[in-house]
Amino acid sequence: MQGKRPSILGISGSERAGGNTDLALDHAGLLARERGAEFDAIHLRDHRISPCSPCGDCNSRLTPCELRDGMPDIVERMKRADGILYAVPVHGFGLAHLMQIFIERAGVGFLRFDRPLANKVGGIIVTGRRYSDSSVHNQLVDNLLLNRMILVGSGFPALLRNTSPEPGLNDAEGLDALERMVHRMLDMVQLLKSQEALTGEPVLPPTDRNERVSRQGARPLANRAP
Incomplete structure (x- = not known):
């Protein structure tokens, strides 16, 4: 791979160190590093992430969330990565609460203003015993699409x-x-980087990102999803 190595950031929403989710994310990291990519992992359980507070101004404010916790640093690391890989277990037939809190705070408090993850490559790993893994996967797919990310198909979901x-x-x-997904994520990152190196322009223009401000001025748009 020419130029700067592709970088993938894995984000684990599991409370259990060394559990199925960690093993799956570790395996993804091994595959990425074997391909010459940089791979870093964030375990949400190691960070202080506050739930959304009752301030109630998320639908009108034009500046990032002011709660003081680990979110700003995590969001900055997401912005620097070429690809984001979410890994999460099923809990109570749904998304594990650490990841739920995280995507709420990230989306409403930070990402919705200019969608800085637009055109980054996204991937999803869901671990579970037997039930509801598809529902959890679908929720995270919606989140990646909401952030204008590129979801690379790999046959069956991981x-x-x-x-x-x-x-x-x-x-x-x-x-x-999982293995096919990781390889296709890296293939897509490499394709995007190669095209940009040839043309000097991104393959997908980073336009139309800010749904919080109307085209007529700095007026917040109402009734938009976080």
């Missing part, structure tokens, strides 16, 4: 199931989907 009480990558089909 849903890894494990019915054993011991953590492990025991789902051969899910593991195959």
Whole structure:
């Protein structure tokens, strides 16, 4: 790969160190590094991330969230990466609460102003025992699309199931989907970088990012999704 190495940032929403989600994200990181890419991981459990507060001005404010916690640093790391890989377990038939709090704060408090993740390559890993992994995956797909990211198809989604009480990558089909997804993420990052190096311009123009301000002036748009 020519030029600066592609960089992928993995974000884990699991509370359990060394569990299925961590194993899956570690495997993704190994694959990325074998391809010559940079891979860094953030475990949300290691950071202080406050839930959205009752301030109630998220639909009108034009500046980032002012709560003092680990969110600004994480968002800056996301901005610097070429690709974002979410990894999360299913809890209570839904998205694990750490990731839910994170995507709410990130979207409403920071990303919605100018969509800085636009045109970055996105990927999703969901781990679970048996149920609701597709629902969780679909929610995160919606989040990536909301942020104008590029979701690279890889056949089946990377849903890894494990019915054993011991953590492990025991789902051969899910593991195959994970591996193909990581490789296709890196292929897309490389394609975008190569095209920009040739033309001096991004393949996808970074326009129409700010839905919080109308084209007529700095007036917040009403009734828009976070």
